[in-house]
Amino acid sequence: MFVALEPRRLYRQAAEQxxxxxxxxxxxxxxxxxxxxxxxxxxxxxxxxxxxxxIVLEVEGLIQIRMGSGVYVSARSNRQPEILAADDSDGPFEILQARCLIESAIAEEAARKVDSESIAKLNSILAEMEGSLDDSHQALALDRAFHTAIAD
Structure with missing residues (x-):
């Protein structure tokens, strides 16, 4: 069922298998x-x-990672196969690292310009996120909405 992998971009090989x-x-x-x-x-x-x-398979929509429960195969797939076909130079961790740098600068700027309406919108999205922990697609959409609201 499983075959040992060669040491070249192992996470991509593991995801493929x-x-x-x-x-x-x-x-x-x-x-x-x-x-x-x-x-x-x-x-x-x-x-x-x-x-x-x-992470690659979750982004592709093949699996759902449920905190405290495990990793499950998705009932329906919203695959995005270009994720695995991307350039080998950047893996998920490198992309997250870049995202942290960019989002830190955005958050700093947002903190300077914050108003009560923006805070209310962020709180509303956070409340929705708490109720969507079992639905990874909704959680991802709300995560995107949250980060977009900060950038707006």
Missing amino acids: LRTLIEAGEVRPGERLPAERELAERLGVSRPTIREAL
Whole structure:
């Protein structure tokens, strides 16, 4: 079922192998994937590599990561295959690092220009986010709305 991977952009190889298993029906929609530790052992990679692979698959819409519950195959896929086809130079962690730098500057500027209407809008979005923890697609949409509201 699993094959050990070569040490070249391992998270992409791990994501591809997990995607193949899902698309072949070896892990069906709604089923829980094995724990990170088990996936890492089966694929012969580290847990951080598995985490990056899972981020790729979640962004592609193939899986849902439910905090405290595990990783489940999505019932329907909103795949974005260009994620894996992207340039090998930047992985999810590098992109998140760049996002942190940019968003810090945006947050600083927003803090200078904040008004009560903006704060009310952010609080409203946060309240919605609390109710969407089990729906990753809604949570992602609300996360985007939150960050966009800060930038506005």
